[in-house]
Amino acid sequence: MNTLAELVVSLSYPPALSLCLLGIAVLAWVVRRRWIAGSVAGAALAWSALWSIPFASETLRGVLEHRYAIREASALPSADAIVVLGGGSNYAWLDREDVDPTRLRSSRLAAGARAWHAGKASKVILSGGGVGNTTEARRMADAIQRLGVPEEALMLEERSHDTRDNARFSTALASEHGGRHLLLVTSALHMPRAKLLFTQAGADVTPVPVPEGRPAVGLRERWLPSRRALWRSGRAFKEFAALTAAWIGARAH
Structure with missing residues (x-):
């Protein structure tokens, strides 16, 4: 169970999952499943591209960050x-x-x-x-x-x-x-x-x-892909994975 949880967390950073998918695409290409290879490769690139957009990243993070109100x-x-x-x-x-x-x-x-x-x-x-x-x-x-x-x-x-x-x-x-x-x-x-x-x-x-840093403002900050947004998306996915593991652990006991 712990090994599976660690694997899921390790794949939570979007480029890590994209690399795994690209590896699958290469194997599909080798065995002449070209349309599968192209589809998987496209999905791999689209996955990291999506989560490098600040708006998408902040929307994802908001599911967790807005769970509890920030109070004085x-x-x-x-x-x-x-x-x-x-x-x-x-x-x-x-x-x-x-x-x-x-x-x-x-x-x-x-x-x-x-x-x-x-x-x-x-x-x-x-x-x-x-x-x-x-x-x-x-x-x-x-x-x-x-x-x-x-x-x-x-x-x-x-x-x-x-x-x-x-x-x-x-x-x-x-x-x-x-x-x-x-x-x-x-x-x-x-x-x-x-x-x-x-x-x-x-x-x-x-x-x-x-809160972790200030929210993105302006058209450029919200929509221009960035490494920071990709990293912040990865942190959110890691939290989702770890939260799910903690919840399952609680149910198991």
Whole structure:
């Protein structure tokens, strides 16, 4: 089951599937099934071409990203802890002299900091594993303190290597400190899967989705094919595949 899921995820990036289809087209050509070869090759090229169009990419992503509304920190309920999942930023804003969390609309850490400053929870759990002193949770801790969240408010979850680990270990850490109602901060694209896995782990989750970048505007940005749009489409397909695997896993149990 895991091997099949990994195969599906590996083919979720459109060019990967297109290459596989082109391989099938070559085999069909070799065995003199020319019309099949031409049809499969055309489909392979059309598949990647379609998902390199920003409008198509954003429409696909919107199915996941619009599942939960983005709210201001003041509109969030109070919770036992704020959980911020790693993987959302390279923290380029750390190089700025003055960092304002209200202006970092696409930063998970900034969203967590805004919720903490709004008094929605006294603790912030930073979830991300790694090796030794280089865990993602520790890098996140250094960064979020620049946004005004003090060290004493932070709890680090440093054992996780995927979203399922994030859910299991973060929920356990929150429970050890007296609660399971969590404000879950991750990207809007990742939120449906993250919420499902945290709920499976026993948490009571309020989603705090964070947008990934600004939407495309203007005729050129929306319709001119680009590598960025193709990459963003691939991330969406990966999430759909992983979400389906998580849902099937939940049904199996």
